[in-house]
Amino acid sequence: EAGVTQFPSHSVIEKGQTVTLRCDPISGHDNLYWYRRVMGKEIKFLLHFVKESKQDESGMPNNRFLAERTGGTYSTLKVQPAELEDSGVYFCASSPFPGQGMGISYNEQFFGPGTRLTVL
Amino acid sequence: GDSVTQMEGPVTLSEEAFLTINCTYTATGYPSLFWYVQYPGEGLQLLLKATKADDKGSNKGFEATYRKETTSFHLEKGSVQVSDSAVYFCALSGRGSYIPTFGRGTSLIVHP
Numbered sequence: 428e429a430g431v432t433q434f435p436s437h438s439v440i441e442k443g444q445t446v447t448l449r450c451d452p453i454s455g456h457d458n459l460y461w462y463r464r465v466m467g468k469e470i471k472f473l474l475h476f477v478k479e480s481k482q483d484e485s486g487m488p489n490n491r492f493l494a495e496r497t498g499g500t501y502s503t504l505k506v507q508p509a510e511l512e513d514s515g516v517y518f519c520a521s522s523p524f525p526g527q528g529m530g531i532s533y534n535e536q537f538f539g540p541g542t543r544l545t546v547l
Numbered sequence: 548g549d550s551v552t553q554m555e556g557p558v559t560l561s562e563e564a565f566l567t568i569n570c571t572y573t574a575t576g577y578p579s580l581f582w583y584v585q586y587p588g589e590g591l592q593l594l595l596k597a598t599k600a601d602d603k604g605s606n607k608g609f610e611a612t613y614r615k616e617t618t619s620f621h622l623e624k625g626s627v628q629v630s631d632s633a634v635y636f637c638a639l640s641g642r643g644s645y646i647p648t649f650g651r652g653t654s655l656i657v658h659p
Binding site for chain 1 (some may be wrong): 551575588590591592593627636645646647648649650651652
């Protein structure tokens with residue numbers, strides 16, 4: 428079974444440009460998550476989709492970030508316009524279990540390899 | 548809020564050496580604790596977990612014990628291999644939460 432895939436693996440852009448990151452979750456996983464790790468720091472949660480709906484987007488840093496998951500399959504994360512502080516590794520994860528409110532305290536998430544974004 | 552502190556790296560060891568990566572946490576209540584590993588070019592993988600005090604998680608020769616009294620979850624392995632070279636993340640998940648809180652990660656380099 429294919430794991431979570433992310434594209435591109437690396438992206439180098441100029442400040443002010445737009446970049447779109449893509450995540451393909453494991454087939455059949457309703458839950459999809461985006462995280463970011465700024466170099467040397469913690470991995471931080473950005474948002475969570477259940478199918479095509481945004482369940483929790485409390486971690487999105489500002490309105491320059493737009494995430495979509497049309498059709499409930501793959502997801503994209505667009506940064507427009509990119510700033511220097513957006514540099515980091517963006518991870519995507521998916522899981523098959525129900526999300527919040529279903530009485531499950533933890534569900535295992537399967538992570539992709541990440542996209543390394545460098546904004547110059 | 549919840550937080551995880553783990554030792555800074557890189558940790559550099561020779562093959563067959565003993566490994567300890569320290570992890571302490573701050574959380575309300577009784578969280579579940581995890582170690583994730585990221586091998587070069589791959590995604591994070593769940594290495595082991597413990598869901599209550601005094602539980603010991605173990606996998607691939609790695610162990611960690613949930614110590615409530617010291618709020619710690621140190622990762623240990625008796626004899627590391629070159630293939631263990633990776634970045635290790637300590638994490639916690641509070642009750643009712645499906646989003647882990649991660650530490651900063653510790654890079655492990657094992658030389659032959």
